[in-house]
Amino acid sequence: MSDIKKSKNYKPQTNLIHGGTKRSQFGETSEAIFMNSGYTYDSAAVAEERFAGDAEGFIYTRFGNPTTKMFEDRLAMLDGANYCYATATGMAAANTALFSILKAGDHIVAGRAMFGSNLYIADSLLPRFGVASTIVDGRDLNAWKAAIKPNTKVFLLESPTNPGIELVDIRAVASLCKENNIILIVDNVFATSVLQQPFALGADIVFYSATKLIDGQGRAMAGAVLCNDTGIADQLLTYIRQTGPSASPFNSWVMLKGLETLDLRVKQQSANAKIIAEFLHGKKHVAKILYPTHESHPQRDLALSQMSGGGNMLAIEIIGGKTAAFKFCDALDLVLYSNNLGDTKSLICHPATTTHQRLDADFRAELGITEGLLRLNVGLEDVSDLLDDLDQALAALD
Ligand SMILES: Cc1ncc(COP(=O)(O)O)c(C=O)c1O
The missing domain is CATH 3.90.1150.10 (Aspartate Aminotransferase, domain 1)
Known part of the structure; x- marks a missing residue:
């Protein structure tokens, strides 16, 4: 497979058409669907090198697939992120973002006006695993500030919110996070990076239900979680690799084509x-x-x-x-x-x-x-x- 020119200097609309494309030996125009679960190796030694992380190459579709990688690279370009991992649904992305970085004893603060399943993870599921949560009115900066505890690890917000169309001041909340060493996670489903760039506003992790505007045509389910920090990226990838909330290559392809018209x-x-x-x-x-x-x-x-x-x-x-x-x-x-x-x-x-x-x-x-x-x-x-x-x-x- 050959990588298309690294197109970092092209405008976002151009990257949405070409970004991340990898062509096989057949030179196909539209991106190919690699509908495989496993990979073969030229030798046992090559497999050993890949598993050791000493050689590039895919190992298993649960944590790496050429079609999924094209979708991930294209979305990462749009969002201005160094890392992007596709997931099976938007909730798999939310769950990956939270469970990969939180541990028992941590505390999370979340905006109360969120998609119901985001709220469920924050206020019902995480506490079952020893992660305390405080739910605040996301519009009130003082409420975010007052909720901070010595063990606060994560702030979680959605803006605009579903369905009340409330906004959270992402820049202000992000600077509160920076001052207090807190990781800011943003659900950017309603705006997408076409209209709102959470990383530029200070977010550390952004996730999507690609099922929504990224597909945009009601066809398939997928999600994605993005970040810039290498340490966070390692935790996200390890979580996906070990627990398997991964995207299907076919659905990744649908999303990849969705990005072209996003x-x-x-x-x-x-x-x-x-x-x-x-x-x-x-x-x-x-x-x-x-x-x-x-x-x-x-x-x-x-x-x-x-x-x-x-x-x-x-x-x-x-x-x-x-x-x-x-x-x-x-x-x-x-x-x-x-x-x-x-x-x-x-x-x-x-x-x-x-x-x-x-x-x-x-x-x-x-x-x-x-x-x-x-x-x-x-x-x-x-x-x-x-x-x-x-x-x-x-x-x-x-
Ligand atoms: C704001 C928001 N976040 C996350 C999700 C979850 O996405 P999915 O249905 O792809 O799991 C939804 C779904 O409606 C949503 O509206």
């Missing part, structure tokens, strides 16, 4: 979402909308300072609670009802009865997940068709 899709979907936010704001039956860069968002200035666009996700609060929210969703024709997100197809869901159903009702209320709240994944359709659809569904509430 920039275009995210920017266009974000542009569509901005128009929709503007359209819905102040409409009859709409109590409020939450979109990071909209003038009505309480953290708009922060959004403008750490994101280059608002993203494709927005929250809509329908007046009339669950009954009205359900009626609105059921009246939609083009926008599909689904709990997935990051798709080119516009998708809507009611978090209180789906993704966040299991949360305690009081906690849901604290997070702003009311009975009237809907989460909209804005897709790549012509925005005028989406506006017409949303408009006629609102009219159904008259």
Whole structure:
């Protein structure tokens, strides 16, 4: 296999097309899928050298595969990271990031407004293994500060959050981490590095559900965890090698091809979402909308300072609670009802009865997940068709 030119000096859009490509002896244009679990060696001595780490080369797909490596290298270029490891799902990436570096006796502080499974690991699973956790309002810098203990090892946050579209000041939290020798882990699923670069803002580890915008077409599941520090990278790789949350080569290939259009899709979907936010704001039956860069968002200035666009996700609060929210969703024709997100197809869901159903009702209320709240994944359709659809569904509430 031959490495394509090291393209570090190309622009991000170019790297998303060519970055990480390795061609086999056949010179294929599109990247090949290496759907193999093991590798053969020219001799027993070569195998010995590879296992000792003295020679380059793949050993076993659980911790290394040419197609997966192409995906990892391409994503690392986009994020400005030295290391990237693909995983089977976004949660496998979250789990790898946390379990590879934490041990019994450590303490973690996490933002409370997070995807439910992130929160579950932080507040329920880690404590079972002797890692204490404190959950804070991620918007409040003082709360992060006050939660620090001598044994605090990790801060975990998501921004913008799912589904409340809250923001965390990544730069400020990162500098708190630096002062206190704490590792900052950021879930960058909603923005992707097209709109928000957590490493440039001071994060130590970034992870993704590639299932979302990186695939972007609702086809396959995968995740990725990235870092710059060699010591952390060793811990991540050892964890993946020994416990096996690895990505399938086929799914890595789907994600690799997804990256080629990521920039275009995210920017266009974000542009569509901005128009929709503007359209819905102040409409009859709409109590409020939450979109990071909209003038009505309480953290708009922060959004403008750490994101280059608002993203494709927005929250809509329908007046009339669950009954009205359900009626609105059921009246939609083009926008599909689904709990997935990051798709080119516009998708809507009611978090209180789906993704966040299991949360305690009081906690849901604290997070702003009311009975009237809907989460909209804005897709790549012509925005005028989406506006017409949303408009006629609102009219159904008259
Ligand atoms: C913000 C966020 N992080 C992580 C995940 C988990 O990703 P996956 O479903 O690929 O495991 C999701 C899934 O919805 C998510 O929305």
